[in-house]
Amino acid sequence: MSAADSLPVCIIGAGSSGVTVAKALKQKQVPFECFELGSDIGGMWRYENDNRMSSAYRSLHIDTSRRNLGYSDFPIPDHYPDFLSHYQVLEYLEAYAERFGVRPHIRFRTRVENLRPDGSGNWQVRLDNGELRRYRAVIVANGHLWDPRWPDFPGGFGGTAIHSHDYRTAAPFADRNVLVVGIGNSAVDIAADVCKTARRTFLSTRRGAWIMPKYLMGIPIDRWSAFLMRRLKLPTPVARAIVGRLMFLAVGNQARYGVPRPRHPIWREHATLSQELLSYVGHGWITVKPDIRELRGDHVLFADDSSERIDAIIYATGYRTTFPFIDPALFRIEDGRAALYRRMLPPDLPGLYLAGLVQPIGPTIPLVEIQGRWLASVLAGDTALPGREVMEDEIGRHARRLARRYVGSARYTLEVDFREYAGQLNKDMRRGRAGV
Secondary structure (H helix, E strand, O other), rough: OOOOOOOOOOOOOOOOOHHHHHHHHHHOOOOEEEEOOOOOHHHHHHHHHHOOOOOOOOOOOOOOOOOHHHOOOEOOOOOOOOOHHHHHHHHHHHHHHHHOOOHHHOOOOOEEEEEEOOOOOOOEEEEOOOEEEOEEEEEEOOOOOOOOOOOOHHHHHHHEEEHHHHHHOOOOOOEEEEEEEEEOHHHHHOOOOOOOOOOEEEEEEEOOOOOOOOEOOEHHHHHHHHHHHHHOOOHHHHHHHHHHHHHHHHHHOHHOOOOOOOOHHHHHHEEEOOOOOOHHHHOOOOOEEEEEEEEEOOOOOOOOOOEEEEEEEOOOEEEEEEOOOOOHHHOOOOOOOOOEOOOOOOOOOOOOOOEEEEEEEEEOOOHHHHHHHHHEEEEEEEOOOOHHHHHHHHHHHHHHHHHHHOOOOOOOOOOEEEEHHHHHHHHHHHEEEEOO
C-alpha cells in the first residue's frame, strides 16, 4: 500500500447520504472521517437543525411510502405509517447509524471551510478551527436543498416575503392573504398548510404540473409504479403513463378542480404528489394563478391581467446547488448541466466525489445507499474507474437523455431514473469495472 492509499477518506455531511456512505466505507474497511456542521446526524430531516441548513417544515411528510423508502439491509418497521413524518424519518436514520456503528466516526459541530487538491494526487481540507488535514479522497454529502433560489420579478413587494426554506408553520400567516409561488411538492404542501388559517391563499405557477394523489385505491401510488416497473418490467415512461391514466379514473380531470393541466405528458416531469391540493382548490380554499407579471407594492399582477391584494409571499422556487467550501473556479454545478460521471465525480478532479446529488424518479434514500456501496467499492479498489474520455462520453449521453425525456428546466438538472441508474451502478460493481 502506498502512502497515499494509507490516507483516510473525508466525508462532508451526516445526513441520509453521509451516514450510508460512511456505513459502506466501514464495511469495506476503508478508513474515513466524517465532518458535520450540526450537533447531530439527520441533515434536512432534523427539524430546526442547528446547522441551519434544514428546510423541513412542521407538517412535512416524505413522499415515498414506507416499503420503498428504507435502506436495503435495514427495513423500516411496519409500525410506522405509509408516509413518515420528518420526525419519524429522523428516528429511522438515528437507528440506522446506531445499528452500523457510524456515529463514532463523525466529528460534530465542525465546519469544512475549504477543500482543494494538494498537487500530489490527494486533497487538503481546512476546518473552521484552522486545522489542515490530508485525505486521499473527499466525498461531499452536504445536500442540495438548502441554498434558496429566488425569482426575479419586475417591480417591488411591500409585504412579508420568505423562501420556503424558512417556512416552519402557518401561524405567522393567519388571517392574511398569502401567495405561494411554485407548484412542486413543497409549494403545494405549504399552500395546503397555510390555507386552513389564512384569509385567502393563492398558488402561482408558470406552466402547471401534474398532480398525483399519494394514494390510489387505498394503495400508495409509488407502489403502483414499482409494480409496473419491477414486476411487469415496463419502461419508466410507459409505467408513469399508465399510472397517469389510473389517476384520471380515480380523481378525474385536474382542470375541473381548477388546476390547469400541463401541455406536456406526465412522464416528462417530476409529478407533484398531494392528497389535498385538488380538494382544497375545488373547495375554494386555494386559488391557482398563472405566473407573476409584476409586483406592485401590496398587490400582485398576474400573467392573465388579474390582480390580487397580497400580504405575504412564500417563494417555493427551488434551490441552487452550491458548495461553500469549494472554489467555484475549481468546481460548480450550473443550472441545466451537472458534468459528473455516474452523477458523482468530475472527470478532471480525481478523488472528489459527490453523493446524494440526485433527484430520482423513485426513492432517494435507497438510491444513495447504492451510490455509497459504489463509492466504497471504487475506493477499496474493487471497481476500476474508466479513463477521462469514457467519463466524458457517459456524461454527454446522460445529458442527451435528460433533454429528450424531461421538460427543459433547472429543476431537472439532477434528475435520474432510479431503475436505470441503479442498474448502471450495480453492473459496475458486479464486473469490477465502471463503464459507459
